[in-house]
Amino acid sequence: METSNAPQVPANVPVMTIERFAELSGLTPDTVRGQLQQGNLPVIKVGRRRLVNVALLTAECMNAEDWA
Template identity: 85%
Template sequence: MTLERFSELSGLTVDTVRGQIQQGNLPFIKVGRRRLVNVALLTAECLHSEDWA
């Protein structure tokens, strides 16, 4: 998912999404020169997290 679309859906700014990617908090893949949020991996990480209630 594009950073812009993820930003719209999550309510975060694009700059915040970029920062979270740079800090390693959001998984991403590179396609050419673009970075895309890996929503499938993010969902899997959330479901397998020990903090998941």
């Protein structure tokens, strides 16, 4: 059995930084920022920082009609 070197994230992380989301998703931070600006990824502001709302993204994905 092969072991994966892919970064792992606990399922109970509700938000994460743009940089961490980019690292885990394989996208560049600039791409993630662009997706946030276009409204394709949910964002939450905490003070001055913008964080990717992973909990809402997960819920949206699970409720999508094309989800098998």
